[in-house]
Amino acid sequence: MELMRTGPAGSERPVVRHDGRTYDLRPLTHDIDGAFLAGGGIDRVRGALAAGTLPETPVDGRIGAPVARPQAVICIGQNYAAHAAEMGAAPPASPVVFLKHPNTVVGPYDDVRIPRGAEKVDWEVELAVVVGRRARYLDSPDDAWEHVAGYCLSNDVSERGFQFDESGGQWSKGKCCETFNPLGPWLVPADEVHDVGALRLWSTVNGEPRQESSTRDLIFSVPYLVWHLSQYLVLEPGDVVNTGTPQGVALSGRFPYLRSGDVYEAGIEGLGEQRQSVTDE
Template sequence: MQLMRLGPPGSERPAVRTADGMVHDLSGVTPDIDGAFLAGGGIDRVRKALEQGALPRVSDDGLRVGPPVARPAAVICVGLNYAAHAAESGAEPPKAPVVFFKHPGTLAGPDDETVIPDGSERTDWEVELAVVIGRRAERLSSPEEALRHIAGYAIANDLSERTWQLEHSGGQWSKGKCAPGFNPLGPWLVPADEIDDPQALRLRSWVNGEPRQDSTTADMIFPVARIVHHLSHYMALEPGDVIDTGTPEGVAMSGRFPYLKPGDVVELEIEELGRQRQVMTSGTKKEQAA
């Protein structure tokens, strides 16, 4: 099953899409898909309600798809986590996960327009496997235990402004990662127990229909279980937190492709997790509204 949130920004309603393609309203089960829902056995409640035929069907035609998780306390990211991407970036493979944060306000729907920040000349795309935490995780004993704290997986686009990331951030990266809308997430959250192997998923991206990235999560330097275990020894991971686990080779920073400009269309896909599509626009949202 695929957990979704449908509707205008700030007014999304929870829903679930089943294997037959039907969409069901979850408003009778939960007011939203958030940390409290995930920590409180929400996924099992949805499965039970589906088995009982207790969820009304709804049409998602014409409805915006929002990020599948509401209001995460943190968006935590791992950099240089694919061997080929580290090589194209001219960096040595890290000996431990490189960690940075994105503001939770970067979350956007998978098909929302992306505003290239005013003054940006090096906005870049990054298809990534996103992990959503389902249970509080602190100082976990092993990577195997870490897997039991994952609620599910989704697609993320870890958009980046490379000049701000590399020249303005003092080595911390976050200034180039935190523009509003710079982390489209979704379209779905797929429960962790429905993904056979998170280290065997194909990731791809395109710009204006031209292939950019094509790899698998098998190229990760630090696999999902190790990332969650590692992070839990430096911070408490809370239900609903999102972890972007790194991107494969094929980004603009490699020098092989141009950076994004207004009018460009970015598409991302991870097998079993769906597809995203963003149109790049210019200026700030405030300027556009004016």
């Protein structure tokens, strides 16, 4: 099943797609958020689908991010071996961690807006982990699985000039601009993703290939990342963890940066596809 939020920005309603049909989740919850995930929401949806108690509903045009108002968006840098190589860097010995402002999160088909003064806007297709249970000082990576609600597709948009040239040594200026984290189109429960360590990822700009890889190339796996992060911060239900991007970004020097009028598309096997038009601020 695929958990989604549909409707105008700020007024989305929760729905679920199952066996080709879409059902309204408002009899169960007002939204797909941390409280829903922590309160056994996914199991309640499964029960309602099995019982046939959810009304069918149309999708209201726009699709929003599948998780409402994440408290935190935690990101991992240089977590694909081939991406580290194209950056001229050795694979990191420990996860590189940075944060994005939660209000960077927008829908998977919303426009990406070029910030004022930006000249190096870049794309990054990523597997996103959505936290379903509080994670604090986990004992081992094996303990991480029970804290993951599910997975979705993410685009960690970056402004490389802001990120490196004007950063003062940290990356947040290039990561936190408005619209810089399209998420979705849906959230797939963790136990319905057969092998999160072997998912195909891809992206294009104006129909031309950019990224083509697999999560097999991840340096630090999903359970390792959740365990590792829990040693330094408390992961809360509804938090989003972007796990890194594969090779094929503009920063490599092989492709031009995004410009107004460009169209970016991306997908992850089993997690859907995104499409964003790039516009001026």
